[in-house]
Amino acid sequence: MKELNVKVVGNREIVPGIYEMDIQLPEDIAFRCGQFVNLSVGDGAHLLRRPFAILFYDRKRRVAGVCYQVKGEGTRLLSEKKEGDGLTCALPLGNGFVIREEERRVALIGGGVGVFPLLSVLEEYKDSDKHFRSYMGFRSAAYVDSFGAYDKRSDFVSVSTDDGSFGKKGTAVAAFFDDYEQAKPDVIFACGPTPMLRALKAGLKERGIKVPCFVSLEERMGCGIGACLVCVCRKEGGAENVRVCKDGPVFEIGEVEI
């Protein structure tokens, strides 16, 4: 966990309203897939940083990539950043995804901008003996991206769109359950909007599937490092809270209320 001044080395719109920004770090970091960066917007008026999952970290160039959707003024300002602009950040933050040694078959389920954080899993385990089956869901054909990266490193890739304009009509979660008998995953990783994660949780319960399933959650954050207790979620079946930024953002799906 470091506080660093970083330089923008790339910032482009990959699909409508969704950008990939690459930042160069002044020093090396120890990065694990699924961790995030809390990135300044780069002006004096926005005091809160924006938390974004790190898609990749290229140790040689010390470049990390993030993906973000333009939703408000902060992300709009970020979208206007040019190569060479400076930003500040704290990183790497959170716990990240871990594939245990005995887990060989991994299912990745990504919805919308949630497909991007899971890219870091494929990247980190690219030279391993792990086998991936990936299920990607998007609003429509215009938003489909990163298929190539998933396809290259997965044994099987399914693309779904809400309107059927690309791939299957339906959701990534539905595609995952359709393929479940073939896939028989040892572990499931998912990232996407709350309704998608809820559907996944309900579907696993309904089918009595006990395979470990880890999801990456999103919440409005204050400090981003676990001190301020702003970004909490409720532990399943209790009154206790966990911190999304520090105890997560990756949680076992049964551990938290979604």
Added chain:
Amino acid sequence: MADLHTKICGVEFKNPVIAASGTFGFGKEFNEIYDISVLGGVSTKGLTLEPRAGNPTPRIAEGRGVILNAVGLQNPGVEKFLREDLDFLKSKGIVVIANVAGKTLENYAGICARLDGLVDMIELNISCPNVKCGGMAFGIRPESVEQVTRAAKNSLKKTPLIVKLSPNVESIATNALAAQRGGADCVSLINTLTGMVVDIERRKPLIVNNTGGVAGAGIKPTAVRMTYEVCCAVNIPVIGMGGITCAEDALEFIMAGAAAVQVGTANFTDTLVMPKIIDGLNRWLDAHGIADIGAVRGTLTLNG
């Protein structure tokens, strides 16, 4: 290097820069980024006798130059703090200020008695705007400020008492005097201003709690004005806070009469901001040929 040592109510601070309650937890997370032993002190996350889960999320929103929060006093309770966090803070050689809140006079007295002699100072939170029972009821009227201060003070034998004042009142100086009458050894100000941010698509407040406490750079002029008024009114030490982001900001409060300052929201914008403020105080004093921070304290004079 100027001398930044500061003494408040007999407690020695190596410098007058203190982490503000609620933005710094119990120090462990920031200590992963830098060694927090460089700080003057830490005011802990607001503690209550029993653990509290706090408000639903979202708990935070943003305006230009400010943030709003409504965490609602989520905390592990005083016993867990004593078991798991106090030793760590003490090991850092910094002043440990326990920020405490309660629902009733008995609550306040109880938590003060529990912490007496175990921490360096106690900061009475009678101004949390985000919970019905966060003490705000005590923080508005001067009579109740005096009453809750007295209840806390009577249960303390060893530890000096700071009363943290709300700005959401008719006269903060009147309330500071009330705290002084009640036996406060020190006052700190300002807590957050109550505000609201609207999500215009949903036509609802963005924060689930509807209102939140406004903090950050944008509240600094208000905070400096109130600090000055309180410093003029009372004869006990004053700790100033509200929107401090750099050494120059801290100096405004110190010149207005504050013995020390607290830094809150700026920790979110730059996790290293407090060490930078301490360095900046040294640099400013050196550049002005001033050997001791005490020489600038309370030196503000009003125009004509």
